[in-house]
Amino acid sequence: MNGDNEKLYQERLDLIKKAIHVEPVDRIPVIYMGDAFSPRYMGMKLSQYVSDPEAPVDVTVAAMDRIGGFDGINLAGVGRRSAGFGLGRMKMPGRELPEDSVWQVEEIEIMKPEDYDTIIEKGYPVFLSEALPRAIKDMEAFQANMAWMVANAGRKLQDYRNHGYVIISGFGMGVPLELFAGARSTPQFFYDLYRRPDKVKAAMDATMPTLIQMTIMITKMSPVLGSWIGGFRGAPPFLSPKLWDKFFFPYLLQMVEALVENDIVPILHFDQCWDRELSRLRELPAKKCVLNPDGMTDLRKFKEVVGDHMSIMGDVPSTLFAIGTPEEIRNYVRDLVRDIGPQGLLLAPGCDAPVNTKPENMKAFVAAAHEFGKV
Amino acid sequence: MITMESSFEQKIADLQEEEILTLVRRELESGIDPIEILNACQKGMELVGERFSTGIYFISDLMMAGEIFRQISSILSPKLGGKSISKRGKVVFGTVKGDIHDIGKDLVVGILRSVGYEVKDLGVDVPSERFMEAVRETGATVLGLSCLLTVAFDSMKETVKALEVAGLRSKVRIMIGGGPVNEKVCKYTGADGWGNNPQAAVNLCKEWIA
Numbered sequence: 001m002n003g004d005n006e007k008l009y010q011e012r013l014d015l016i017k018k019a020i021h022v023e024p025v026d027r028i029p030v031i032y033m034g035d036a037f038s039p040r041y042m043g044m045k046l047s048q049y050v051s052d053p054e055a056p057v058d059v060t061v062a063a064m065d066r067i068g069g070f071d072g073i074n075l076a077g078v079g080r081r082s083a084g085f086g087l088g089r090m091k092m093p094g095r096e097l098p099e100d101s102v103w104q105v106e107e108i109e110i111m112k113p114e115d116y117d118t119i120i121e122k123g124y125p126v127f128l129s130e131a132l133p134r135a136i137k138d139m140e141a142f143q144a145n146m147a148w149m150v151a152n153a154g155r156k157l158q159d160y161r162n163h164g165y166v167i168i169s170g171f172g173m174g175v176p177l178e179l180f181a182g183a184r185s186t187p188q189f190f191y192d193l194y195r196r197p198d199k200v201k202a203a204m205d206a207t208m209p210t211l212i213q214m215t216i217m218i219t220k221m222s223p224v225l226g227s228w229i230g231g232f233r234g235a236p237p238f239l240s241p242k243l244w245d246k247f248f249f250p251y252l253l254q255m256v257e258a259l260v261e262n263d264i265v266p267i268l269h270f271d272q273c274w275d276r277e278l279s280r281l282r283e284l285p286a287k288k289c290v291l292n293p294d295g296m297t298d299l300r301k302f303k304e305v306v307g308d309h310m311s312i313m314g315d316v317p318s319t320l321f322a323i324g325t326p327e328e329i330r331n332y333v334r335d336l337v338r339d340i341g342p343q344g345l346l347l348a349p350g351c352d353a354p355v356n357t358k359p360e361n362m363k364a365f366v367a368a369a370h371e372f373g374k375v
Numbered sequence: 376m377i378t379m380e381s382s383f384e385q386k387i388a389d390l391q392e393e394e395i396l397t398l399v400r401r402e403l404e405s406g407i408d409p410i411e412i413l414n415a416c417q418k419g420m421e422l423v424g425e426r427f428s429t430g431i432y433f434i435s436d437l438m439m440a441g442e443i444f445r446q447i448s449s450i451l452s453p454k455l456g457g458k459s460i461s462k463r464g465k466v467v468f469g470t471v472k473g474d475i476h477d478i479g480k481d482l483v484v485g486i487l488r489s490v491g492y493e494v495k496d497l498g499v500d501v502p503s504e505r506f507m508e509a510v511r512e513t514g515a516t517v518l519g520l521s522c523l524l525t526v527a528f529d530s531m532k533e534t535v536k537a538l539e540v541a542g543l544r545s546k547v548r549i550m551i552g553g554g555p556v557n558e559k560v561c562k563y564t565g566a567d568g569w570g571n572n573p574q575a576a577v578n579l580c581k582e583w584i585a
């Protein structure tokens with residue numbers, strides 16, 4: 001490794017850790033995330049990006065180098081892309097979709113109502129081994145990719161460090177609600193909450209120990225600081241407070257506490273608007289978690305309600321990256337730093353900079369982050 | 376009659392799936408006109424919409440209500456004997472080209488139908504030509520375009536443009552919706568209105584279809 005890059009890496013690591021733990025910083029860290037944007041920006045077809053196991057790291061590092069100014073990456077993908085989050089079946093570019101289309105999750109019922117019984121009686125791993133072939137079209141390729149990951153993921157992710165970049169988070173298993181909603185399909189899962197709530201709850205309880213164990217194991221194997229906990233179908237607009245309290249929050253709390261005990265930073269990748277439940281975030285361990293919203297949560301309200309209990313990573317909206325102007329991006333970052341920063345803030349795309357991000361907008365984001373992020 | 380209506384209305388509004396389906400079957404067997412039952416159920420769905428608007432209900436509640444109404448409709452349909460209830464208006468709906476997400480689209484279509492709109496659902500990944508054909512064929516005065524991906528913004532824009540070129544734009548009001556949609560996207564695409572929940576679509580239809 002280049003000695004200058006290692007020095008840079010250590011400086012950036014120190015800066016990012018301070019920001020995560022809401023300590024004073026001399027500038028606000030700038031974090032990248034542009035899963036499908038990176039190949040598009042670097043001129044690689046998305047079909048190649050999803051099928052070449054080396055490509056996600058190679059092309060993302062190259063995009064970060066070319067744009068310049070980043071300290072780290074939010075979520076670093078590695079290997080070939082396969083089954084979607086929560087066992088959702090995926091449509092892939094070059095397979096079911098045109099060569100340069102974005103991969104998309106096909107919401108179908110991979111998990112059946114009787115699978116709750118399997119989970120309760122035999123455990124989540126047994127269910128997973130039964131359900132995976134239903135979600136994955138080519139099991140042979142999937143297994144080959146898993147073998148590649150075991151042998152190469154650690155080495156490949158090291159490339160970020162070789163270029164001086166810190167990886168904030170690796171992929172986590174999250175909470176049972178998101179896995180079940182993905183595997184049952186969102187509508188069927190929501191009907192389950194009315195038709196068989198006790199069974200869903202029992203299956204969630206039975207699943208949780210495995211999720212915690214797998215998340216800690218995967219994270220410890222990777223050169224990352226934290227682990228993603230997704231909040232998609234568990235977002236407040238989807239669930240009444242009563243359902244949220246029963247089926248989402250207790251598991252979020254369990255997962256967060258387990259990760260913190262293991263020195264893993266919980267990255268709460270929460271899409272949609274979380275305003276209703278912001279006060280509940282104060283129940284999570286202080287200055288140990290990062291809220292990673294997508295631009296829909298009111299961060300001014302967050303500052304009032306949650307204060308310095310938790311840091312923020314975000315949240316320039318994907319819409320602005322796609323159809324906004326560099327000036328709009330600059331103004332957004334300026335206002336964000338003024339109202340939310342500088343302490344406990346990591347500037348980043350909200351959710352993810354989408355495939356059709358205008359390159360000039362990504363450059364404007366980095367420029368604004370450096371202009372306004374100085375303390 | 377009033378008792379039956381309020382009973383249907385309340386059971387749907389309270390999302391009592393088994394109870395309402397049992398009641399529908401029982402009332403049908405006792406000779407009640409299926410149209411009356413359907414009308415009563417629609418009032419229940421209006422109440423569900425009100426509860427959503429006032430923050431009592433959330434998306435999962437709307438989905439459950441839509442599922443209950445779908446089952447009621449499938450019980451009643453064979454009994455209607457060609458009769459149809461008066462419709463509030465015609466709507467064409469679909470997820471635009473390049474996007475295959477259907478959850479939001481299905482939810483909005485289900486809710487619009489449940490409160491009395493006649494909706495032609497074109498599915499997902501729908502090119503602008505199919506939207507135009509459907510608007511022409513049905514005479515719909517509202518077109519709903521759904522998406523989840525930001526790449527779909529251009530498909531929405533193209534669809535609006537294609538309607539203009541075909542001389543259909545003045546005949547139809549266009550609403551757009553989906554996760555990343557907001558006022559800025561509405562202006563970008565040239566649509567007339569936008570929303571990020573099913574009730575917003577219902578409200579736009581009520582406003583646009585007198």
